[in-house]
Amino acid sequence: xxxxxxIALGLTAVLAIGLASCRSPxxxxxxxxREAASWAASAQWAASAWAANQVPIAYAQDSVDLAxxxxxxxxxxxxxxxxxxxxAGPQHLxxxxxxxxxxxxxxxxxxxxxxxxxxxxxxxxxxRQQELSGALRSADRAP
Amino acid sequence: xxxxxxxxxxxxxxxxxxxEVGSISTAAQAGASYGFQLVWAxxxxxxxxxFLVEMSGRLAACSGHPLAAAVRERFGFRFQVVPLVAETVLxxxxxxxxxxGVCIALHLMTGVxxxxxxxxxxLGAWLLLWRGTFGAIENGVSLLxxxxxxxxxxxxxxxxxxxxxxxxxxxxxxxxDPARYSFLAxxxxxxxxxxxxxxxxSSGAVxxxxxxxxxxxxxxxxxxxMAFGGVMSLGILVTAALVLRPRGIQVESYxxxxxxxxxxxxxxxxxxxAVVLGVACFGAVLEIALNMAYLQAQSLGWDWSxxxxxxxxxxxxxxxxxxxxxxxxLMVLGVDPLRLTLLAMSLTVIVLPLIVVPFLVIMNDEKYLxxxxxxxxxxxxxxxxxxxxxxxxxxxxxxxxAGGS
Numbered sequence: 001x002x003x004x005x006x007i008a009l010g011l012t013a014v015l016a017i018g019l020a021s022c023r024s025p026x027x028x029x030x031x032x033x034r035e036a037a038s039w040a041a042s043a044q045w046a047a048s049a050w051a052a053n054q055v056p057i058a059y060a061q062d063s064v065d066l067a068x069x070x071x072x073x074x075x076x077x078x079x080x081x082x083x084x085x086x087x088a089g090p091q092h093l094x095x096x097x098x099x100x101x102x103x104x105x106x107x108x109x110x111x112x113x114x115x116x117x118x119x120x121x122x123x124x125x126x127x128r129q130q131e132l133s134g135a136l137r138s139a140d141r142a143p
Numbered sequence: 144x145x146x147x148x149x150x151x152x153x154x155x156x157x158x159x160x161x162x163e164v165g166s167i168s169t170a171a172q173a174g175a176s177y178g179f180q181l182v183w184a185x186x187x188x189x190x191x192x193x194f195l196v197e198m199s200g201r202l203a204a205c206s207g208h209p210l211a212a213a214v215r216e217r218f219g220f221r222f223q224v225v226p227l228v229a230e231t232v233l234x235x236x237x238x239x240x241x242x243x244g245v246c247i248a249l250h251l252m253t254g255v256x257x258x259x260x261x262x263x264x265x266l267g268a269w270l271l272l273w274r275g276t277f278g279a280i281e282n283g284v285s286l287l288x289x290x291x292x293x294x295x296x297x298x299x300x301x302x303x304x305x306x307x308x309x310x311x312x313x314x315x316x317x318x319x320d321p322a323r324y325s326f327l328a329x330x331x332x333x334x335x336x337x338x339x340x341x342x343x344x345s346s347g348a349v350x351x352x353x354x355x356x357x358x359x360x361x362x363x364x365x366x367x368x369m370a371f372g373g374v375m376s377l378g379i380l381v382t383a384a385l386v387l388r389p390r391g392i393q394v395e396s397y398x399x400x401x402x403x404x405x406x407x408x409x410x411x412x413x414x415x416x417a418v419v420l421g422v423a424c425f426g427a428v429l430e431i432a433l434n435m436a437y438l439q440a441q442s443l444g445w446d447w448s449x450x451x452x453x454x455x456x457x458x459x460x461x462x463x464x465x466x467x468x469x470x471x472x473l474m475v476l477g478v479d480p481l482r483l484t485l486l487a488m489s490l491t492v493i494v495l496p497l498i499v500v501p502f503l504v505i506m507n508d509e510k511y512l513x514x515x516x517x518x519x520x521x522x523x524x525x526x527x528x529x530x531x532x533x534x535x536x537x538x539x540x541x542x543x544x545a546g547g548s
Contacts (some may be wrong), residue, residue, distance in 0.1 A: 031320065038393040045402055054405060057253025059514045063398045070395070132423065133391055 025084040026139075029092060032074045033136040040099055041068035041128035044122060047106060051119050060118075061110045068103045071096055088139070095135060099128045153298045154368045159284075160292045161372025162246035162379075163427035165237065165334030165488045167420060170376045171403065173327050174383025177319070179303075182311030184328040185380060186233040189373030189527040190334035195523055198506050199341040200361035203348035206511040210342045211441035214501050220442070226501065227442045229467025229494045230338050234435050237337055239470035249422030252414065258331045258475055268428045272463050273357035276448040277350045280355060280433070284426035290316060291419050295378035297407040301385045308424050324381035325539035326489065332532045333374070333488030338498045343434040346441070350448060358515065382407075396481060400464055410522070427465075435463040492536040499529045 046063030049055045052121045082089040102125045105107035174182035199210055215223045245264045246257035271280060305445060317324040353361070386403045389396065394400045395526045397420070405412030433449055439462045440447035453460040474480070503525060506517040 026321075034320075034391075034393065035392045035395065038395070038399070041390045041392045042399045045392070046398070049402060050404065051414070052409060055402070056252075056254060059251060059398070059401065059413070062254075065515075066396055066398055129391070 008085055008126065025081050026088075028081060029078065029085050029088055030136065030139055032078050033092060033095075033132055033139065034069060035131055036074050036099060037132035037136060039070045040125060041105075041131060043103060044125045044129060047110070047118050048122050050110070051115055051122070057110065057113055061107070064103060064107045064110055064138050066091075068100065068107055071103060075100075091137065095128070095132055099132070102128055120130070129136040147349030152365055154371070159371065161165060162367045162419075163337075163485050164241050164332075164377055164420075165330070165337065166376050167379060167423060168394065168397070168400075168484050169330045169334045169488060170379035171328060171383045172402045173331060174380040174385075175387035175392055175400070176327065177324055178384045178388050179311035180315060180317055180324070181328055181382070182308060182377065182380065183314045183330060184199070184337070186312060187528060188332045189345045189369055189376070191332075191525065192335050192340070192373075193369040194525050195341050195502075196338070196344050196369055197362055197365035198517065198525075199345040199504050200348050200349065200353070200365060201358060202511065202514055204353040204355055204361055205513060205515050206359045207349060207354075207466055208511065209345040209349050209437065209441055210502060210505075212292055213436050213505050214445075215442050217505050217508065217511070218501060220503070222398055223442050223479070224413050226497050227438065229497050230342075230438060231435065233337075233487060233491055233494055234339050234438070235429055235466065235469065236483060236490070237339065237472040238428065238431045238482055239478065239486040240487050241424045241431060241485060242467075242470045243474050243478070244368065244397075245421050245428060246474055247480055248417045248424065251397070251401055251417040252421075257480075258477060261471040261474035264339040264425070264428070265467040268432060269464060270468050271429060272432060272449070273453055273460065274504050275431075275449070277311075277345050277347060278280065280449065281347060284422070284429055287422045288426050290415075290422055291375045292378075293404065293408070293415050293419060294382055295375055297386070297404050298378040300382035300397045300407050301382065303381050305387060308384075322539065323432060325535060326485075329532065329536045329539045330366070330485050330488040331376075333491035333495075333536075334484075335373075336495060336532075337488075338495065339431050339434040341498070341502070342441075343430050343517040346437040346447075347433070350450060354526045355515070394481075395486065395533055401533045428470075432463040432466050432470075435466045436460070489536055489540045493540065495529050501523060 034043035043064045048053065050057055064134055070091060075093065078089060078096065082093070102121055106125065107122045109121065131142045161336075202213060203209055209214065209408065211223070211227070214226065242261060242264055243257070246260040248253070248262045249264070251255040312411070348357070348361070382403050383400070387400070387407055392399050401413055401416050402418050403412075408415055437447060438458045439445070440456070440459045445458045447459045448456060473483070478509070503517070503522060505511055507522065511514060
């Protein structure tokens with residue numbers, strides 16, 4: 001009986017924490033930061049792998065295009081949240097815009113197969129990713 | 144020597160057939176998002192699948208019945224309708240996800256849009272089923288699936304922190320997005336415990352004319368084959384945890400997982416990933432399409448065998464033809480294979496009790512199993528894990544849907 005009760009309590013805890021995380025705008029903002037950082041890292045890795053002749057250009061193009069599309073979607077989601085998350089919302093929007101300012105030219109450079117242009121954008125892209133990861137770490141540390 | 148070869152072949156095909164789109168994507172997502180924290184889910188699912196596969200083979204060897212035929216005979220057709228519909232819908236979703244997996248693999252290798260590959264993939268699978276025999280399909284494609292051992296090799300060469308990885312054997316809650324964590328745990332269970340596996344395995348045993356002398360082969364195949372299969376899933380999880388997680392990459396698309404082998408195999412890693420994904424999913428396409436035909440034929444009392452010519456079991460052949468056509472259509476319409484996979488895997492766990500409970504009743508029936516009925520341990524393990532997975536799924540799936548990703 002006690003084992004059954006423990007399982008029931010565990011599941012209730014999952015439900016409660018989960019519901020809280022689903023509804024909280026702060027949690028949604030965290031998820032958005034994590035996804036944006038993840039897409040930035042993926043695009044950076046795919047582009048540098050192409051620059052090192054490890055993957056076909058179509059893969060690098062797709063990865064960067066997918067990242068651009070996901071960042072646009074994240075931006076729309078965060079815009080809907082603004083007002084509910086204080087100054088963190090506009091700050092994240094700014095991070096997303098700066099990320100897009102690198103990803104869009106990178107996508108164009110890949111379409112031209114311009115290896116030099118792609119290589120020159122790798123470092124700024126890594127910096128934008130660090131910026132997002134840093135914001136995520138600060139949010140995790142906040143009470 | 145001949146028996147040993149038979150056992151080795153059985154084990155090899157089980158290992159090769161273990162990995163498919165669900166196990167690859169859920170293990171990669173789990174490792175990338177939560178490190179080693181979800182190791183317990185892979186181990187739990189592997190233990191349960193060992194029991195269920197062993198039971199499926201024992202049922203076929205002792206009674207000459209595959210699972211669906213035994214359920215129909217024992218409980219009647221009216222009862223059979225519910226698991227039949229549930230499994231048909233699930234198999235259809237998983238089949239579409241597997242076709243999608245092959246299409247993505249071909250897209251990664253060629254750059255040609257995944258949608259364009261759906262029809263050729265379905266046609267290729269249909270041709271093999273139409274012209275091939277059960278043995279050729281089971282042995283050929285599953286043996287190719289052994290290529291997935293590259294993930295274990297990669298995990299080994301990345302020198303994982305074993306103590307930290309072993310801590311993942313103990314179930315724990317994650318503070319980081321717990322709804323997604325629970326959903327992934329459920330998806331891992333669903334990916335390993337796909338109902339098609341049990342009916343396919345028992346139908347294969349009937350096709351291969353197993354009898355009670357095959358019980359040892361069956362046990363070795365179920366335990367060793369599934370255990371090694373589980374090790375391959377863990378190989379993917381560990382590789383993702385060591386390669387993707389430190390880079391902050393979460394797997395929301397197959398493109399994000401495609402480079403996970405490159406730190407170990409710099410120039411072959413990308414191609415290896417695509418080939419393993421493609422081969423594993425193509426093997427699963429053949430098995431699931433065939434299982435859908437087995438399931439309908441055995442539930443409705445038609446003639447069935449992959450070893451018969453299509454004109455001798457026309458309705459059987461029609462089922463896999465229609466199933467492949469419908470699954471290809473879903474991909475042509477642009478359904479996201481990764482999302483479809485996760486949906487199918489989580490629904491599997493919700494539907495699983497409908498399939499497992501009648502199965503357990505039959506496995507305890509002396510009329511079917513004689514002296515080889517289930518023991519108390521087998522009943523408790525299977526029922527316990529199935530119900531636990533069901534409860535977790537009932538909570539986690541709505542949460543993930545509400546969470547909106």
